[in-house]
Amino acid sequence: MGQYYHDVTGLAAADGFHVRSTFPKEGGILDSGSWAVSKASKKSAEAHVFIDYMSQPSVQAVLSRKVGTSPTVEKKLTDLTDAEFASVSSSIDPIVPRYDLYSSKADWLNEKWTQLIAG
Numbered sequence: 001m002g003q004y005y006h007d008v009t010g011l012a013a014a015d016g017f018h019v020r021s022t023f024p025k026e027g028g029i030l031d032s033g034s035w036a037v038s039k040a041s042k043k044s045a046e047a048h049v050f051i052d053y054m055s056q057p058s059v060q061a062v063l064s065r066k067v068g069t070s071p072t073v074e075k076k077l078t079d080l081t082d083a084e085f086a087s088v089s090s091s092i093d094p095i096v097p098r099y100d101l102y103s104s105k106a107d108w109l110n111e112k113w114t115q116l117i118a119g
Contacts, residue, residue, distance in 0.1 A: 006021045064085070
């Protein structure tokens with residue numbers, strides 16, 4: 001057993017590896033991510049065009065189909081079929097990790113993680 005991102009698992013399965021994604025009944029896990037443009041960038045305008053492009057519902061649908069990522073827009077804004085959407089996401093609210101705990105409870109988390117994996 002291991003933990004991989006859904007898109008990575010899908011690519012590995014397509015290459016013949018014996019892996020599969022399993023979404024818990026409580027919902028899929030939604031990892032956070034965001035686009036950012038540094039103030040130091042000399043290509044700020046181009047970066048904004050790229051971000052606008054990648055955020056379009058039609059592009060999000062292509063990414064879902066080709067890469068296996070969940071769209072960042074609502075399903076109804078895309079042309080994904082129910083089956084296509086279900087292969088990368090779920091209709092229930094996702095589980096959002098509490099990344100803030102990595103700062104406020106880092107020592108405790110490391111200790112518990114070590115206990116769980118070491119037995």
